[in-house]
Amino acid sequence: RPQQKKLKDHRAMVEALRRGDQVVTQGGVIGKVAKVKDDDEIEVEIATGVKVRVVKSTVAQVLSKTEPVES
Numbered sequence: 001r002p003q004q005k006k007l008k009d010h011r012a013m014v015e016a017l018r019r020g021d022q023v024v025t026q027g028g029v030i031g032k033v034a035k036v037k038d039d040d041e042i043e044v045e046i047a048t049g050v051k052v053r054v055v056k057s058t059v060a061q062v063l064s065k066t067e068p069v070e071s
Contacts, residue, residue, distance in 0.1 A: 010057075013059070013061075013062060014056045014057060014059055016062075017033055017036055017042060017056065017059065017062070018033065018036060018066060019033055019034065019035065019036060019066070020032065020033060020066035021033045021062050021064065021065055021066055022062070022063040022064045023044065023059050023060075023061070023062050023063065024059070024060050024061050024062075024063060025044070025054055025058050025059055025060060026058045026059075026060045027058070029044070029046055029052075029054075030046070030063070031044035031045055031046040031052070032044065032045050033045075034051050040055060040056050040057070041053055041054070041055060041056060042054050042056055042059075
């Protein structure tokens with residue numbers, strides 16, 4: 001049961017990712033989400049002008065969230 005809850009929380013965190021969030025991958029890489037792609041992939045900027053493609057499910061935690069843009 002605790003394992004299911006942890007998995008559910010992780011899935012919700014991954015689904016809530018948006019541009020500008022600062023994240024840590026399971027490999028320990030810290031970066032800012034530059035683009036959220038539809039096919040289970042995000043683009044993370046790890047340094048100025050350096051972007052890497054990362055599978056969404058490998059995001060270990062979100063360090064800081066951005067405020068949703070109001071239209």
